[in-house]
Amino acid sequence: MSPLIGIHTLLGLAVAWLFKLNRFVTLIGVFVTNPWTIVPIYTFGTWVGAKVIGIDHIIPDIDWSSLTLLGFIKEFGPLIMPFITGTTLIGIASAVIGYFLIYHAIKVSRG
Numbered sequence: 001m002s003p004l005i006g007i008h009t010l011l012g013l014a015v016a017w018l019f020k021l022n023r024f025v026t027l028i029g030v031f032v033t034n035p036w037t038i039v040p041i042y043t044f045g046t047w048v049g050a051k052v053i054g055i056d057h058i059i060p061d062i063d064w065s066s067l068t069l070l071g072f073i074k075e076f077g078p079l080i081m082p083f084i085t086g087t088t089l090i091g092i093a094s095a096v097i098g099y100f101l102i103y104h105a106i107k108v109s110r111g
Helices: 008-018 023-030 038-053 069-110
Strands: none
Touching: 008 023, 038 069
């Protein structure tokens, strides 16, 4: 999961190429974030980031009827740091846990 929405597929492929990893398996991991899971994953990541940074109230009061692009950026601007912090921390934790789970599974399968 990457806080860099839209380019995480390219980043995954670049990392797979750099470390000579299986590109197919890397893409499967990258595509965990799909249209059905992106909202809960990023919402949880933003919430975690807000808790880590120490922000209590992260839901902005928005007048949706007159929202413009500049207004959207202004209203959601305070969520950028919690979003980046939370998704990065969850990504690192997921990578570490995933590494040990896969390592153990490979050791068991090889006997």
